[in-house]
Each structure stands twice: as C-alpha cells, then as structure tokens.
Amino acid sequence: MVSGGIGNGALSLSINDFALFGLPQQFDIDSAALDHTWKQLQKQVHPDQFSAQGAADKRLAMQWSVRVNEAYQRLKHPVKRAAYLCELHGVPVNAEHNTSMPSEFLIQQMQWREELEESMEARQIEQLQHQVRQEKNLLLQQCAQAIDQASNHSLASQKVRALMFIERFEHDLDNRLAHLDNIS
C-alpha cells in the first residue's frame, strides 16, 4: 500500500513531506494516520534503534530521525501545512516580506489587542481566547477550501498570513494567562 511516490529507488532526505508519510498531497489529512505513521517511521529510524550499531548507521539514523520529526511538525500543524502546500504550488507565503493585510482584519487585530490590554482576569482572557479560536477555525476552513477545492493558492497564502497573526496573538494570550497564574 505504498503511495505518494516512494518507489524502489534510494530515498533522499529531500523527499517531499507528504511522500515521506505516504499521504496524499492536500490540506485535509487523516491526523490519526499521520500520528501512526510518525511512530512507525521513528521505530525504524530513531537513533535509539541503532545504539548498538556502527557509526554510519548512527549518523544516518540521526539525519533521518530529524527529517521525520521536521516533516511531522510541518504536517501536523495546520498553518505550517497550509504554508507548505502554498510553497509546493509556487506561492510561498513570504510572511516577512509580505505584511499587507486587509484593513478590516487589522482593525479586528487591534481591537483584540486592546481587549487583552484591558483584561485583568483569567476569565476575560479565556473568553477572548474562545473568540480567537473561532476566527482561526473559520480561516482554516477557508484555507482548506482554497487549497483542496479551488486550487487557489494565492488566496490560501493570504489566509495563512492572517493565521500567522492570529497564532502570534494566541501565544500572547497564553503568556498573559501564565502570568496571571503566577501572580494570583
């Protein structure tokens, strides 16, 4: 049941993430299969499986284990997966050079940030978190639609940039919650 392009030739570390995990190249993936394959692959390549072996095996194991973890992280994380798919389709997200966002999105971001500034209680932050998560899920659905149905990768890439903003904000929310925890 080998799929995704693994033939009989030598495998290279530069193999595509989806091919490495034997998954179809699309946004919507079977996350249980992803987790399962990750563990199966690590059972084959983890350095611990080669600790009684020669130096060449150990070196290769380290390289492959790192490669498998890298691909797993990228596939598991929906925003990274979407960005990767955009890149594979010739529309890299280029977040550091391309920061222009629709103005209504930016206004919402500013509103959220103000709300965070004013929140003094964990409950308020949790409510905000809930709102942000809903917005994130919506964007992820749009991303899935743009990639898997419409094949519109430049639209998807714009959604990914918005999602990256949101994830940075989620990170700040987490930090604030942890901070409130520590002073309570």
Added chain:
Amino acid sequence: MALLQISEPGQAPDPHARRIAVGIDLGTTHSLVASVRNGVAECLPDAQGRVILPSVVRYLGAGKRMIGHDALAAQSQDPRNTIVSVKRFMGRSVSDIAHPENYPYTFVDQPGMLQLKTCEGDMSPVQVSAEILATLRQRAEDTFDDDIHGAVITVPAYFDDAQRQATKDAAQLAGLNVLRLINEPTAAAIAYGLDNASEGVFAVYDLGGGTFDISILRLSKGVFEVIATGGDSALGGDDYDRALAGMVLQATGRSWGTDEDKSRLLAQARACKQALSDEHSHLFEVMLSDGLLSRMVSRQEFEEAVSHLTKKTLQAVKKALRDAGLQPADIQGVVMVGGSTRMPHVQAAVGELLQCQPLNNLNPDEVVALGAAIQANQLSGNNPDGELLLLDVIPLSLGIETMGGLVERIVPRNQTIPTAMAQDFTTYQDGQTALALHVVQGERDLVTDCRSLARFELRGIPPMAAGAARIRVTFTVDADGLLSVDAIETHSGVQAHIDVKPSYGLSDDQIAAMLQDSFHTAEYDKNARALAEARLEADRMWLATQSALNADESLLTAEQAAEIRRLMAEVLTAKPLDTPSLIEAATQALAKGTEAFAAARMNDGIRKALSGKHIGAM
C-alpha cells in the same frame, strides 16, 4: 558475590551475547543503580543489602573520601567537607544559587560552574557527582563480576543544556559509557507504563530532593511520546526542609547559627517533615550551639509553611497542560515520583488539580532507576524485539542573541528530539567580515534573563553590503537533549561549528587526566587502554555488521556481501595485533565499506514502516 549465569542453558556462553547495561538515577538526595536481570528490572543492593545510596561525598584529606551512608552520618560533624545535594550545583555558577548563605559551603566562583572549597582543594560539582557514579558503577561491577557495557543516566526533564552536559561529563569521569541521558519522568513512565500496560495520556509529577518536573506523555504500544514538560530545576524536598526549619526558627525567635547548627536544623527538619506524612504532629527537637530547640509542629502548620512551594509546582503543571493543549479531564492518571510526593498534602493537591487519583503503586524512590535500566537494556541490544520507543522533547527554548539584546528563538520548547532547526540572519554593517553568535536557552525575551550557553564567531565572510550576506544558523539537538550549532554564509560557503560545551574549565584532556588520577591510579597503562578500546570497538563494529547481514543480506548483491565479509575478516585478522592503530584502521575500513549498506537498510526500514509491515516482527 556469586557469578551469574548470563547465557541461556544450552547456548554457547558468548561473552558478547549479553552486555551488562545499567540505569542510574543520580538524585539530589540519593542515587540508585538498576539493571534488567532475567527479564526483570531491579535495583542493585550494596553489600549490606541497601539499594539507596545517599548522594553525599565527604572529603577526608590525603586522597581519602567517604561516600553514601557513612558520609551522611558525618554530615553534622564535618559540614564543610561533606557535600550534600551536589546536583543543585551542576552546571550552575555562584550567582545562580538562591541563598548561598544557607549552605555550609564556601563557593568558589569559576567561569561557567562554581566549585566547592574542601580540605582536598576546590571541587567541581562534576567531580563530586563522579564519585557517586563511580560508587554505583563499582556496585554493579561487583554484582555481575564483570565490566559494565554502558549506562543510561537520568536527569530532570527541566535540566538545561549546561546541567545535562555536566551530568554527562560526570559519568565519563566515573568511567561510564553513557548510552543515553533520559529524563526522569520519562524513565518513571517507562517503568510504570510497561508494568501496567497503560495506554493513553498520563502526567508524571516528579518532586525530588532538589528538582521538580512535570511531564505529560502519551503512551501507546510501547511508544512513550512526551507532549509537554515543565518544572523547576531548583525546587524540591530540600526547600520544604528549609521552609520548615525557617518557620520553627521564626516561631521560637532563634537563628540559623553556625554551619553545624544549619546542618542539624536541616537534618531535623527533614526527619520532622517525613514524620508528619504519617503523624498529625511531631516534636521538632535539636541541640544547637546556643542550647536546645524544641517545638511541637502540627501537620497543618507545616503545610502552611510550605504551601507556596506546592503552589509553584501546580503552576508548572497548569503551564504544561496549556503547552500540551489539554484540559485536566484529558489526563487519565498521574504517576507520582520522588520521595517528596509522599507528603499527603502534595498528593491531595495534585489529585484535585488533575481530577484523578494519583498513581503510586511503584516505589517512588526506585521507579526512575528501574525505567532507566529498561531503556539501558534495550539500547545495549539485549532486547532486539523490544517495542520500546522514547520520543522526548527539549524542555527549554533555544535561541540566539540579536540586536538590542533580544532573543531570536530557533528551537521552541517541547519540540520532539532529535531535531534540527535553522534560521537565516544577515550582517548589519557594510563590509562586515565576522559575525558573533551568542547561544542562549530560556523562555524570556531578553538575553540577560536567559542562560548563556556559548559564544562563537563566524569569520571570513567576504565583504558585502549590509544585509547582503545570508547566514544560516542551524541548531541540532540530539536524542540526549544536547545542542550543537552550525553557521554558514550561504553565498561564500564559510562555515563555523560548535558543540555547545559550557565553559567550566573541564576540557576532554582534563577529564582524561582526572580519570587517570582518581580511578585508575595503580596499573594505568595508556597503550594497554588504547589497545583494549580499539579491540572493543572492533568487536562492536564486527558484531553490528554481522547482525545487519543476518537481518538484511537480501538487500545486497553477492559481490557487495562478499566485499563486506572480506572487510569483516580483516577486522578479525587485525584484532590480535598489538598496535591499536592497525586495529582501528581495519575497523574504519569496515565502517566505510558498510555505509551504502546502512543507507539501503534505512530506506528499507522506512518503506516497511509506510507499507504497514513491521521489521521487528520478522
């Protein structure tokens, strides 16, 4: 001790068939060594039948030392030369120690790591720890009447790079071959999970003598996947003792007094704390230099005096849950590890937070060593069909300093290891030919709030306009959680590499010299040792190749297999020679000649994983 039959009946007693591997829990208050015998992990006792070795080293002068129970007993008489809780000082400088005045030691500030003044001179925590490890190694060698092939040493999950490296150095100094450093909660999960055939998401709450760890793991079919970890590498039972003694002193208007008094107070506090786990009140009574101190302490009073410490651990638990993206209800059970989890109020608080009954059916003092022994057995190749796989994470983020003293994070915490992550940087001045890189570890945004791990420079960058150079910095973290850093300017190919070793003045040469001094004094012969090592390596390589051929010869053409066999035969021919370099050359040739075979086997393994077959089942 009796010689053990280590081969199966009817089988040729091949000395390589079974390698003795041990797991060592190098704890703050006590240490243990365990090994898998007849398929069961067990802690190895000393000649008096005690499995626990107090992590205490007393320097007596003239090269003499006392380790363990005897040293502990002498603690109050000779506090300055009796080093307890040395783990707290591993990879730490004087400025890291919260209350140096609370210790009866004279600390010597050294770059990277402090030292302790003793009657035998200034001692590095690495040297003190090596004494403890060497004692356990000796115990294991006496038990098996054989050399130890290798050891898995446990470290707190929250240990940073400097603390891990210091632990590895201590093991090397004690003459141990370190198979792997593994995290204490992960080791506990192995012992617990394999014993109970558990599946699902579990938390491990590990409150030891001087460190606290929380790990959240997913267990499934022998795979132990750490999802998140957190803790405090300077919080443990010792702090509960200090808080209790402080409370009693305050209530009675007394003071800490002399070093001997401090030592007695802390010993009495520990005894009182332990008693309060079973009793509702206990008499705190100790003779100090200014007279007897005596006060009844109730359990409630004690719990109030230490509640801030327990609360700190619960905050770390909540943070780990958040990092894992889980709710308390997702946790199926919490495994309690470390002697300090015997305190009833700790059990209750953890149970309440995680909404589940704490699991403590394994001895909390032994469970870490047992798990390490199981992993050591697997890593030494004694259990080829073993399904055990550890997927651990890095506890603290790693990054480098950028402009304005800010940290650019390269590897975020809770990343599964091994891992390699890269980031591109550039020059900020026209014609800049060197770039200074400062590697730090920690969660804060300012460099000054993080731990500095290493500094190095990338030199020889061709002069370019500011911003034109593209410098790719790659952080590689191995399965032990240890970091190495590479930097390359991608236009010119100029490279720099550093294995991050804290600069506490123990070079490999110094370690070699210490090894010679302390543990192999009498009949140390450099050539004999080199010869023994070369032969051992030749054996390892030969055996590894043989087992690879047994499993996967079908991947080779007849000519390829014949060539590998020829190289193996050359190793056997070289082995009896008396020149280490000739043996090493033959081993090297075999290693080189099997590289393509190794690659083919790796590919085959990956294909099998994807096609759903399992290589171990064949």
